[in-house]
Structure formats: structure tokens, C-alpha cells
Amino acid sequence: MRVHKLPLVSRNDVVLPKATMAQLDTHIFDFVKYRDELKRLGQSGRKGILLHGHPGTGKTHVVHYIAANLPEHSTILVTAEQMLNMEEYFALARVLQPCIMVFEDADLVARSREDISSQKAETRLNRLLNEMDGLGTDADILILLTTNRLNSLEGALASRSGRVDVALEIPLPDDDCRERLIKQYGHALNFQGEALAEAVARSNGGSAVYVKEMVRRLVQRSVARGGSLVISREDVEEVFSPAEAEVSSLKRNEKTERRHIVEQGDEDDCGSC
Structure with missing residues (x-):
């Protein structure tokens, strides 16, 4: 595990269509702003957000923007190689909450079961799904996943609310x-x-x-x-x-x-x- 200093990314540094920025505001920043009240009213405090789009559209840049503008949140970046220690990272997220967990290139781990060719890869996928299911509704944890290959993601992840609640496209620039x-x-x-x-x-x-x-x-x-x-x-x-x-x-x-x-x-x- 390594500790990194995240880049400071302001709103002016993010060049996206107004509609996309509005979605980021609604589903992330407003959600965090009103999270305590939402939990008081019986709603979940955890949320899974999938950022998808063509390569090079700025998904990682958006992740940095989100992390930089939620300074009270700790951010944990989990690589594909670290997926076998999934339980430890989710346990750490619970300790550090409010927390952001980032899984970049999620398709490397959470690809469709039809495309999985090894037991090790399927083990990683199952551990990810189990840990996401294990988060209680009182957890103040955002899970950000990015992918260039939306169609290759396992449906049990991409199409199930409670794991991925919102899928936001980071489009090619107009x-x-x-x-x-x-x-x-x-x-x-x-x-x-x-x-x-x-x-x-x-x-x-x-x-x-x-x-x-x-x-x-x-x-x-x-x-x-x-x-x-x-x-x-x-x-x-x-x-x-x-x-x-x-x-x-x-x-x-x-x-x-x-x-x-x-x-x-x-x-x-x-x-x-």
C-alpha cells in the first residue's frame, strides 16, 4: 500500500458538457451534501458510480476532480493486482469513512463471466461483488469504477442497483x-x-x-x-x-x-x- 498526494483539480479544469457536469453534481456532490439527511430518512449512505466512455475522454481526470473536491473523504485506489486483498481494502474504507474507493479499468477484473478464462480472475470478481454487497446502508462510502469497455462488464455488477447505482458516460468532447x-x-x-x-x-x-x-x-x-x-x-x-x-x-x-x-x-x- 502506498500513500499519494492527489492532484488539485478545480471545476474550471474539467471540460465536459454542462449536462454531464450537472449529473456529477446531482449524483455525487449533492448526494454527499445531503447524505446525513438521506440516511435519517432511511436511505443508503453508500453509492456505486460507474464512469464509462471511450479511452482518453478524461475518466481518471474526473476521479481526481471528485476526490479533490471532497476533501473530507479519504480516497483508496485499488488496482487489479490488489483485488485478491479485497477484504482488507473494504475494511480500511470502513475505518476511514467517509471514503471514496476507486477501481479504475474495472473491466480488467469485473469482465463478463463468459469472458473469464481463469479461476483467479473469477475469484477476484466474486470478492468484489461480495464486498460491495456487504456494505451496510449506513456506510459513508462512494465506490467509483471506470471502464473503457462497458459492454464487457459483468452484468451482476453493471446492471444491479446496490452495486452500481449510477452509470455516467464521460463523452468525447463536442x-x-x-x-x-x-x-x-x-x-x-x-x-x-x-x-x-x-x-x-x-x-x-x-x-x-x-x-x-x-x-x-x-x-x-x-x-x-x-x-x-x-x-x-x-x-x-x-x-x-x-x-x-x-x-x-x-x-x-x-x-x-x-x-x-x-x-x-x-x-x-x-x-x-
């Missing part, structure tokens, strides 16, 4: 969010004319991590030409065109590899006929 991200990451840059609008349009469909990388490439291009921080549409074109080619190449290779796996599986099936 036009407004991508513009805010570009301005945030590229605060030192001076976009001329339609350069900013072009960057927003060209990053459509990209994650927050993708936008961050594109801004870094724009900054690097500025530094390489002598430090001028003025960004033109030509700069945007020179940065985004190669990146778009990279993405297309990766997608082609992924499709080819997937087709090869399917064909290999067909051959194996025929071989057993």
Missing part, C-alpha cells in the same frame, strides 16, 4: 468542449483568423487526449520556427493532416487484424469438423 480544451492546453498560443475554428473542426471525433496531443504539436511547430506563438490555418493543416493519416492507418490495421482473427477462428472450427 465542438464547445474541444474549443475550450484547445484554449486551455494552448493558452500561450495566438490563433489567427479561422485557425482556431479549423482546429476545432479537424479534431472532431477525437478524445481530450487527442486534442492535447494536437496542441502540443502546434506548440512544437511554433518553437521549431523560432518561438512565434502565432498559429495560422496553414499551421493547423500541417499538424492535423499527418495525424489524420496516422489514425486512418491504425484503423486499417485494426480491421485487418480483426479479420485475420475471425478467419483463423473459422479455420480452427473447420479443422474440428
